[in-house]
Amino acid sequence: MKKRSTFLFSALCFGMAFLYIPMVLLVVYSFNHSRLVPVWGGFSLRWYKSLFTSEEIWNSLLLSLQIAVVNATFATLLGTFAGLTIARFGRFRGRTLFTGMLSAPLVMPEVITGLSLLLLFITLNELLGWPSSRGMTTITIAHITFSLAYVAVIVQSRLSGMAQDLEEAAQDLGGKPLRVMFDITLPLLAPGMLAGWLLAFTLSLDDLVIASFVSGPGANTLPMLIYSRVRLGLRPDINALATIIIFTVAVGVALAGWLLLRQRKQRERDMRMASA
Amino acid sequence: MSAGRNADSPQHRALLRNLLPGLMRGLLPGVARDLTRKIDNFLQAHWRGLTISVPFLWLLVFFLVPFFIVLKISLAESLIASPPFSPLTEWAEDGALRVRLLFDNFAYLWEDKLYVETYLNSLKISGISTAFCLLIGYPIAYGIVRAASPAKHILLLLIILPFWTSFLLRVYAWMGILADQGTINNILIWAGLIERPVRLLYSEFAVYVGIVYSYLPFMILPLYASMEKLDMTLNEAASDLGAHPAVTFLTVTLPLTVPGIIAGSLLVFIPATGEFVIPDLLGGGNVLMIGKVLYGEFNANRDWPVAAAVAIALLVVLVAPMMLYQHFQSGESSRGAGKGA
Structure with missing residues (x-):
């Protein structure tokens, strides 16, 4: 038994090292004065300076953030509808097709999704004259399409883990279905919807392949800009950008964890007070 | 409204002056209440359908239909034009719809x-x-x-x-x-x-x-x-x-x-x-x-x-x-x- 737990312990250490050493190196090299990324030439902040003065970076960051916020909001709305449908509505005509269309985007290779949406936009432009140009709108639509599937998974798993007693009680007391929905189900679902929003937001900020397919001239999202810079080799300013992103995410996750912990402690205190 | 162009007679004006506040006080809230009740009834009756159909339609249009378009274009011929592929259907001279399917692309692969x-x-x-x-x-x-x-x-x-x-x-x-x-x-x-x-x-x-x-x-x-x-x-x-x-x-x-x-x-x-x-x-x-x-x-x-x-x-x-x-x-x-x- 002892032997097996040392094996598991070393597996865990190896796994964490494998996952995190590359990210640590990214951060370390971002402070390297040398232009040759992995060859140490002394501590320096020059790449951060060149990053902050690059207008190109700021423009693409702004575009990416705009797309991500609109995408996350619509994807959360549609994904919550979809999750409710799967978890609460039982059988209806077309359910198999619906669940199929919801789970396929999770595993579909990005090149296929990207190409098919591009060809859809071109066909629509020919038939209806819309969209007349590709850019922010088409990227947002493409992102909503795959993000809503992820939101639906989160919402659905939260709903199926949630007891239906409260909803049933409210219905028995004469609550109309929609009223029950807004007063009972949705408030209980709110943390799941928030998690879905954040996931949709980061998925959109992260996407390179689908955006490259459905974007037009002039609309460069942040990942598209990063890709065009690193595909020919190492770029120290991109290391600086990576460091900023990693720290933003780490702080965000730590903050979320702290808030959750505080909420849980508060609830425990309330329970004690109630039982006392 | 009281100086309305088509209110020509004094009686008419008096009628309006009496009627309008009444309308405002009694009828309009009634209409509004009626309308919200109608919307409420509609939503109560159809919210399930709406909840299902919005994401369903979205996925149908932006996920499923595109695959059929990909399938269609994979059967077309490459052209130097905009769009750079040939149409699958064309109207022949005798007015019949002719469908051209090419499996050339797949044979090429x-x-x-x-x-x-x-x-x-x-x-x-x-x-x-x-x-x-x-x-x-x-x-x-x-x-x-x-x-x-x-x-x-x-x-x-x-x-x-x-x-x-x-x-x-x-x-x-x-x-x-x-x-x-x-x-x-x-x-x-x-x-x-x-x-x-x-x-x-x-x-x-x-x-x-x-x-x-x-x-x-x-x-x-x-x-x-x-x-x-x-x-x-x-x-x-x-x-x-x-x-x-x-x-x-x-x-x-x-x-x-x-x-x-x-x-x-x-x-x-x-x-x-x-x-x-x-x-x-x-x-x-x-x-x-x-x-x-x-x-x-x-x-x-x-x-x-x-x-x-x-x-x-x-x-x-x-x-x-x-x-x-x-x-x-x-x-x-x-x-x-x-x-x-």
């Missing part, structure tokens, strides 16, 4: 050895990477399940955390590690093990490392989910009855985690087969994978019918694993719903 090899190579690379993900991920997932409560949550968070950072930048990190002047070569030279850098970047090895690194969390999370449900008293019973730990693992633990193994493997295998960023950044020109070829046909060659044919052929290869994944997903969710009810 089949006859060109390069495409067939690229397909097989993609399946090989993603299959071997999936096996490595499973071998590395299984003990990690098991270690997390077995960890004590606070450490367990932190470890799980550390597995999920890479999801929230940029995929592209995590692949880029390996360019710095594997490059000729990268971390690994620098360390090996410093240690005196080699004199000249070993070629690591732009090789098939680099692509394997990149795929395993990027997709490992996708393997660990479903494995963790299936292991968390394990009943540890079964293991205790087996060891009480004298089973060797290895036997217990092979006959009790492993069979019970098969759903997690299948879900995790499919979550790695299917997207990895069509992967573009990893073979492009880490494989350079030396590794052929179908996602890269598709992107090249569309982006550099502008041959959209061939790109569409490549996409359809890739989809045909992946349709069986996708159906399997779908089958497992729906099985899991219906079991979950059964538990919730």
Whole structure:
């Protein structure tokens, strides 16, 4: 038994090292004065300076953030509808097709999704004259399409883990279905919807392949800009950008964890007070 | 309103003056109440239908229909025009609708050895990477399940955390590690093990490392989910009855985690087969994978019918694993719903 737990312990250490050493190196090299990324030439902040003065970076960051916020909001709305449908509505005509269309985007290779949406936009432009140009709108639509599937998974798993007693009680007391929905189900679902929003937001900020397919001239999202810079080799300013992103995410996750912990402690205190 | 142009007689004006406040006070709220009640009744009666149909229609238009368009264009002929492919249907002189279907693009893919090899190579690379993900991920997932409560949550968070950072930048990190002047070569030279850098970047090895690194969390999370449900008293019973730990693992633990193994493997295998960023950044020109070829046909060659044919052929290869994944997903969710009810 002892032997097996040392094996598991070393597996865990190896796994964490494998996952995190590359990210640590990214951060370390971002402070390297040398232009040759992995060859140490002394501590320096020059790449951060060149990053902050690059207008190109700021423009693409702004575009990416705009797309991500609109995408996350619509994807959360549609994904919550979809999750409710799967978890609460039982059988209806077309359910198999619906669940199929919801789970396929999770595993579909990005090149296929990207190409098919591009060809859809071109066909629509020919038939209806819309969209007349590709850019922010088409990227947002493409992102909503795959993000809503992820939101639906989160919402659905939260709903199926949630007891239906409260909803049933409210219905028995004469609550109309929609009223029950807004007063009972949705408030209980709110943390799941928030998690879905954040996931949709980061998925959109992260996407390179689908955006490259459905974007037009002039609309460069942040990942598209990063890709065009690193595909020919190492770029120290991109290391600086990576460091900023990693720290933003780490702080965000730590903050979320702290808030959750505080909420849980508060609830425990309330329970004690109630039982006392 | 009181100075209305068509209010010509004083009586008319008086009538209006008396009627209007009455209207405002009595009738309008009534109308408004009636309207909200109508909207409410409509929503109460139809909200289920609306909830279903909005995402349904969205997915129909932006997910399902595009595949039929890809299928259509894969059967068209490449043209130097805008759009750069021929129409499938045209009105002949006698007024009849003539449909032209060309299987040339598919024949081209089949006859060109390069495409067939690229397909097989993609399946090989993603299959071997999936096996490595499973071998590395299984003990990690098991270690997390077995960890004590606070450490367990932190470890799980550390597995999920890479999801929230940029995929592209995590692949880029390996360019710095594997490059000729990268971390690994620098360390090996410093240690005196080699004199000249070993070629690591732009090789098939680099692509394997990149795929395993990027997709490992996708393997660990479903494995963790299936292991968390394990009943540890079964293991205790087996060891009480004298089973060797290895036997217990092979006959009790492993069979019970098969759903997690299948879900995790499919979550790695299917997207990895069509992967573009990893073979492009880490494989350079030396590794052929179908996602890269598709992107090249569309982006550099502008041959959209061939790109569409490549996409359809890739989809045909992946349709069986996708159906399997779908089958497992729906099985899991219906079991979950059964538990919730």
